[in-house]
Amino acid sequence: MLGVTLLYSWQGILVFTTAALLILVGAIGVITLANPVHAALSLIMTLFGVAVAFVAQSADFLAAVQIIVYAGAIVVLFLFVIMFLGVDRRDSVTVDPLVGQRVLAAVGVLITVAGLITLMARSHWVTGAQSVSTHGHALATGSQNVKQLGTAIFTTYLFAFEATAALLIIAVVGAVMLARRERVPDPEEIDV
């Protein structure tokens, strides 16, 4: 362990440990806390941890988007729906309607995660060629990261970017249609 500490700077390890703690404690909170409001707040903790990991890996713009879109919009939407529906009563933890569901799920997840980690470890974690678009340099940080990512999105990925615009409009219209209260038509209003 000492060798590891000397090999990588203590700042890097400190940032990683902070992010890992935030992520894992938050994630375990999401699946263990019985009150949905607490689970949503725990989810925010995980999202902040992921944002820390993004900053540490020179994805500054995505870290900002992570906070604004995920913590600022998606979790607020969750909380809004939880309060709107009034479903803050506790999810029963003791009843297990499907026999052995938790055990089977745990076994399946353990096999999946162990398989993933083994596969990655056996294939030297990261394989593939270094990108030529950055001319052999590391990815830019700070405002240069915004420039780099923006250039990629508005040139190479322009079609996907336009498609997401259509997707968002469709999603918003769909959500409004779904959540709209069904109006029972007055018989006198119907002409035909």
Next chain:
Amino acid sequence: MNVPAAWYLVLAALLFGVGAFGLLTKRSALIMFMCVELMLNAVNLTFVTFARTLSDVGGQATVFFVMVVAAAEVTVGLGIVVAVFRRRSSTSVDELSEMKG
């Protein structure tokens, strides 16, 4: 200066596992959505790690699009939850059994 990519990849795998376990065991549709968000974030973390290691900004662009799709998915999903709740005053997925064969 930075820690190796392997550490972040293992962290992302663990986060994915926690999310998958919650999705498989929870009854409340809302909590299940939160678990899907956990899994999406695990994959995003993997993409960013690969982008950093291979110096390829394409990984970050993919994460950007994943975030947009996640936002759209949550909007529609929560709309469905609200619509279902109107009819049956419950968000438990166990009670949605009309289509059982």
